[in-house]
Amino acid sequence: xxxxxxxxxxxHKKAGASFTDFGGWQMPLKYxxxxxxxxxxxxxxxxxxxxxxxxxWVTGPDAAAFLDYALAGKLSAVAVGKxxxxxxxxxxxxxxxxxxxxxxxxxxxxxxxNAGNAVVVAAALAERAAGFDVKVEDVSAETSLIAVQxxxxxxxxxxxxxxxxxxxxxxxxxxxxxxxxxxxxxxxxARTGYTGEDGFEIYIPNEDxxxxxxxxxxxxxxxxxxxxxLACRDSLRLEAGMPxxxxxxxxxxxxxxxxxxxxxxxxxxxxFIGKAALSELKAAGTGSTTGRKLVGLKGLGRRAGRxxxxxxxxxxxxxxxxxxxxxxxxGYPVAMAYVDVEHAAPGTxxxxxxxxxxxxxxxxxxxxxxREK
Amino acid sequence: MSKVVAELKYSAEHEWVAADGSGPVGIGISAVAADxxxxxxxxxxxxxxxxxxxxxxxxxxxxxxxxxxxxxxxxGEVVEINDxxxxxxxxxxxxxxxxxxxxxxxxxxxxxxMSAEEYASKNGGEL
Numbered sequence: 487x488x489x490x491x492x493x494x495x496x497x498h499k500k501a502g503a504s505f506t507d508f509g510g511w512q513m514p515l516k517y518x519x520x521x522x523x524x525x526x527x528x529x530x531x532x533x534x535x536x537x538x539x540x541x542x543w544v545t546g547p548d549a550a551a552f553l554d555y556a557l558a559g560k561l562s563a564v565a566v567g568k569x570x571x572x573x574x575x576x577x578x579x580x581x582x583x584x585x586x587x588x589x590x591x592x593x594x595x596x597x598x599x600n601a602g603n604a605v606v607v608a609a610a611l612a613e614r615a616a617g618f619d620v621k622v623e624d625v626s627a628e629t630s631l632i633a634v635q636x637x638x639x640x641x642x643x644x645x646x647x648x649x650x651x652x653x654x655x656x657x658x659x660x661x662x663x664x665x666x667x668x669x670x671x672x673x674x675x676a677r678t679g680y681t682g683e684d685g686f687e688i689y690i691p692n693e694d695x696x697x698x699x700x701x702x703x704x705x706x707x708x709x710x711x712x713x714x715x716l717a718c719r720d721s722l723r724l725e726a727g728m729p730x731x732x733x734x735x736x737x738x739x740x741x742x743x744x745x746x747x748x749x750x751x752x753x754x755x756x757x758f759i760g761k762a763a764l765s766e767l768k769a770a771g772t773g774s775t776t777g778r779k780l781v782g783l784k785g786l787g788r789r790a791g792r793x794x795x796x797x798x799x800x801x802x803x804x805x806x807x808x809x810x811x812x813x814x815x816x817g818y819p820v821a822m823a824y825v826d827v828e829h830a831a832p833g834t835x836x837x838x839x840x841x842x843x844x845x846x847x848x849x850x851x852x853x854x855x856x857r858e859k
Numbered sequence: 860m861s862k863v864v865a866e867l868k869y870s871a872e873h874e875w876v877a878a879d880g881s882g883p884v885g886i887g888i889s890a891v892a893a894d895x896x897x898x899x900x901x902x903x904x905x906x907x908x909x910x911x912x913x914x915x916x917x918x919x920x921x922x923x924x925x926x927x928x929x930x931x932x933x934x935g936e937v938v939e940i941n942d943x944x945x946x947x948x949x950x951x952x953x954x955x956x957x958x959x960x961x962x963x964x965x966x967x968x969x970x971x972x973m974s975a976e977e978y979a980s981k982n983g984g985e986l
Contacts, residue, residue: 504894519952520923521898717897717924788901792926811923812900841926 492537493630493692497699501713509602511538513716520717524814527681527722528857530710531636533702534719540604541629541689542597542611546620549593555758556614557587558741560751564589569661569678573741573749574599574607575760579767580737581744583607584729586678588663596674596689598631600731614759630695634702635685635722637857638709643668643675643686645705660684669701680719682726682855724809724820727782727853733793733808734780734822740764742773743824745780745852778805778824782854783836783847785819788812791838791847797823798837798844804829807838813854820854821847861890863984864956868972870932873982875956876972883938883963888920888929891984893955896922899948903929904940904962911937913970918961920951935966 490511498505503514514535516523526532544553553561559572569588573581583603588596599607608624615622634642644652646669654666655675663676671694679685690698703713720730729735734744741750741764750764773779783791790812791797797805810821821838829836832851837844867875873892877885893899901921911917911931918929940962944950951959979986 516897519898721923790901790921812921814923 490538492535493695494535494537494632494699497696498535498713503713503715506716508716509538509600511601513538514713516715516717517713520715520721521814523712523714523718524721526710526712527636527683527714527718528815529637531634531638531642531706532681532714532718533699533706533711534633534635534714535630535699536633536687537630537692537695538601539631540599540601540607540624540626541631542599542604542608543623543625544595544597544611544620545593545623546618547593548618548620549595551756552615552618552620553587553595553597554754554756555618556611557585558750558758558760558764559587560754561587561589561595562754566591567662567664568659569663569676571661571749573746574610575741575764576737577760577763579740579760579763581731581735581739581741582610582737584731584735584746588674588676590663590674603731628692630690630692631687632690632695632698632702633679633685633687634706634711635679635681635714636683636711638706638711639683639685642702642706642709642711646701669698671698680726680728681722682728682853683722683857720809721811721814724811724822725813725815725853725855727822727855729780729822730809739824740767740772742767743778743780745773747773773827775827777827779827779830780808780822781825781830782850782852783807783810783821783823783838784850784854785821785838786846786848788819789840789845790819791821791823791840791845795841796839797825797847798839799829801844803839804836810838815855819847822852825849860983860985861894862956863889863891863975863979863986865975865986867956867975869975869978870930870970870972872930872932874930874932876932876969878966878969883965884933885960885963886932887955887960888951889978889982889984890955891982892927893952893959896920896927897924898922899951902944902948902951902961904945905931905937907937907940909937911935911964913968920948929961931964932970932972933964933966934968934970935964937962938965939963
């Protein structure tokens with residue numbers, strides 16, 4: 487697997503990070519303790535390097551019509567300045583990736599795929615662009631992405647933004663983005679995240695990333711900010727019930743089984759790739775009356791289920807865990823799993839086969855954790 | 860770098876053995892292993908009175924990120940387990956060679972064990 491390094495690799499080494507391969511990238515797994523990092527994000531703030539994520543600009547007169555065709559959502563309906571969570575599907579409805587698209591102008595979108603899928607998504611977009619008057623430009627290699635997540639994220643960020651621009655930040659809504667001066671530099675700031683907390687994501691050229699990283703750490707220290715690795719990013723997103731591509735989402739799966747039916751706009755007038763197959767899947771009741779469905783499982787004991795462990799009902803395999811671990815915030819094991827729809831109702835008692843031993847779990851509604859507004 | 864204690868012996872599966880030549884030996888997992896596992900949240904130990912065999916699994920250690928088998932570094936009878944570490948597994952992270960010890964065995968036979976120097980050089984620990 488190709489080893490890629492983000493522009494912040496040396497910063498992570500300096501901070502004592504242990505590294506892991508993720509989607510072909512050497513990424514910080516944790517700096518000290520993943521539990522401490524998890525709690526910092528829930529109670530104060532955490533600083534994440536997300537530069538492994540992709541960035542693809544889609545520009546031109548047909549930008550909106552093209553994304554309506556290439557993605558499952560209705561991107562033409564997104565107001566300039568706002569963002570939308572969407573899926574890029576295969577003709578058969580299988581999920582190539584889940585991604586966020588920011589509308590930056592009438593004819594301008596920034597599409598952000600996952601690290602491991604960035605190349606594939608950029609290629610699929612370029613291929614699907616045939617016949618549309620658009621330019622598809624993959625700028626992943628020169629773009630870094632830094633996230634500040636947690637209840638103190640806004641005050642930390644404001645310390646690096648000139649006073650007259652503070653309203654740009656304080657009035658920025660969830661799933662919206664704005665150009666704002668941060669640490670003396672005009673940058674794209676989005677109020678998005680993958681932690682279940684309030685927070686921001688900042689797009690920045692590689693050569694400036696280390697400077698901003700250090701400035702945020704220095705300013706943030708007084709607000710409880712610490713650098714946070716992928717280990718806690720995974721536990722945070724799991725508590726927040728957010729799917730991870732490769733665990734909950736795949737080419738073999740589909741949006742209806744994953745609970746992402748509302749993300750698919752079958753109602754949009756224009757055709758889109760996967761529409762015919764997705765219409766059939768929906769009409770068949772996939773994920774509601776037939777097949778398997780993604781659910782939350784709450785552990786009644788102390789042991790956690792892990793990815794690929796079988797889910798049992800009275801000893802029979804009726805599903806499989808996709809993600810699972812002890813929840814640091816809630817204090818009990820949580821898991822997401824695909825289970826047969828007849829066993830998917832909240833309150834259903836199921837077991838996870840923990841290496842030969844049945845451990846009791848209960849189906850619960852997702853998310854496991856929701857922050858107080 | 861993770862600490863390796865000079866006075867102990869180590870198995871290839873990262874257990875340490877405190878063998879002073881008399882009485883039951885204390886067993887735990889090395890700081891190298893504890894650091895690699897991450898924050899430990901659950902530990903399953905063999906029962907007092909049970910027999911363990913060097914090189915065979917005798918329990919589990921579970922962190923937020925993963926589950927690992929615990930291998931017996933010696934053969935013999937378990938004579939004591941650390942109840943504190945069962946109720947507070949984080950002790951394995953905070954004090955792997957002290958309060959985070961796991962169990963004691965009346966040894967009939969040692970498995971293959973390494974010196975601290977050998978273990979540290981193989982696993983990137985610091986003496």
